[in-house]
Amino acid sequence: MNTLLIIGLIFAALAGLLHVLIAYLEMFAWEGPLARKTFGGTAEEARPLLSSHTIRVCITVS
Numbered sequence: 742m743n744t745l746l747i748i749g750l751i752f753a754a755l756a757g758l759l760h761v762l763i764a765y766l767e768m769f770a771w772e773g774p775l776a777r778k779t780f781g782g783t784a785e786e787a788r789p790l791l792s793s794h795t796i797r798v799c800i801t802v803s
Contacts, residue, residue, distance in 0.1 A: 766776040772787050 766773075766779060770776050777783060777787070
């Protein structure tokens with residue numbers, strides 16, 4: 742296999758994993774410490790946004 746092809750596939754896989762991590766943080770761990778560190782704010786501020794944001798992300802992903 743071509744070296745550039747392998748490097749491209751590795752970067753594509755890393756980008757895919759990053760998207761899966763962000764989707765997990767937004768859909769399931771929205772009030773958790775990693776999501777709060779990543780996106781800022783507090784769990785109390787995130788709580789009112791949780792249901793509407795999860796619905797919006799699910800609709801966007803599907």
